[in-house]
Amino acid sequence: MKEVTANGHTVEEAVEEALKTLQVTKDQIEITILEEGKKGILGIFGKKPAIVKVVLKQDPVKESHAFLSEVIQKMGIEAKIDVKKSGKTATFQIKGDNMAILIGKRGQTLNSLQFLTQLVANRYSDHYLQIIIDAENYRERRKETLTLLAGRLAQQVKRTSNKVSLEPMPSNERKIIHAALAKYPDLKTYSVGDEPNRHLVISPKKKG
Numbered sequence: 118m119k120e121v122t123a124n125g126h127t128v129e130e131a132v133e134e135a136l137k138t139l140q141v142t143k144d145q146i147e148i149t150i151l152e153e154g155k156k157g158i159l160g161i162f163g164k165k166p167a168i169v170k171v172v173l174k175q176d177p178v179k180e181s182h183a184f185l186s187e188v189i190q191k192m193g194i195e196a197k198i199d200v201k202k203s204g205k206t207a208t209f210q211i212k213g214d215n216m217a218i219l220i221g222k223r224g225q226t227l228n229s230l231q232f233l234t235q236l237v238a239n240r241y242s243d244h245y246l247q248i249i250i251d252a253e254n255y256r257e258r259r260k261e262t263l264t265l266l267a268g269r270l271a272q273q274v275k276r277t278s279n280k281v282s283l284e285p286m287p288s289n290e291r292k293i294i295h296a297a298l299a300k301y302p303d304l305k306t307y308s309v310g311d312e313p314n315r316h317l318v319i320s321p322k323k324k325g
Contacts, residue, residue, distance in 0.1 A: 119173040124166040127154055135171035147172045177246055178207050181238035185209060185250070188230065194219060205245060207238065211252040220255050227252060228287050232313045249289055260293050267297035270319055271304055280320035285310070291317050 121138050125131030128150055136143065154167030182200055189196050189211070196213030211219060220227045227250055235248040249256065270281050283294065294317050295306050305322050308315050 119175075120170065122151070122168065122170050124168050125154070126166065128167045128169060131167045131169040132171065135169060139171065139173055141173060145174055147174060174243075175241045177238040177240075177242035178202055180241045181207070181234045181248060182209065184237045185230065185234050188233070189219070192219070206247045206249060208249045208251065209234070211250065216252045219252050223284075224255060224259055227255060228290075229313070231287055247289070256289075259290065263290060263293045264297045267294045267319075271298055271301050274304060274319050274321055275301075278321050280318055282309070283317045283319070285314045285316045287313070288315075291315070294319075 121135050123131045123135035123138065125134055131154075132143070132148060136146070139146070149170040149172070150167070151170055152165060152168040155165040178200060182198060186198060189198075194213060194215050196211050196216075196219070199210040199212070201208045201210070218226070219230070221229075231248055231250040234250060235246070238246045238248050266283075270283070274281055286294075291308060298304055298306050298319065303322055304319060306317055306319050309318055310316055
């Protein structure tokens, strides 16, 4: 049951009754007050109960997990998805066969799945939730590759004094580049474009 209408002498009592029926806590629901309730004359005549409609909030992590599972299944891939939530980040670790197909060239398929799954998650979340999707420890290997790439491009920009634009990357990968270039005080990085085509630019800082 995801929705219930409940009565009570007061709105608070009606909400408590709904919580008992749904067996959830107040932070898991959305409340609509249908009737405020009236005490009536002498507490008897014209008395009306308070009525509320309570809807159970959908869990953004569960909804995004269901979406990702369905997409992977339709791709003809059998896989297990482990979920770990930490603060405002949920990481989906995919395990199974044919992970190379799921990852795609330079992680493009994995990044597309991550982008779509994040859209689903934030449709049901009341705060921004970051989704990270990984397979065969690809993200860690990608981090090493991006860190090395950042170093090479930093040297190129310093040598030529010309800015360099990188390929589109998800926000977690752009953060890796940002972090890797933090040790270069004479360079700056900034993002350009809209998701999922947002990309980084590395540029020399103007002197003076």
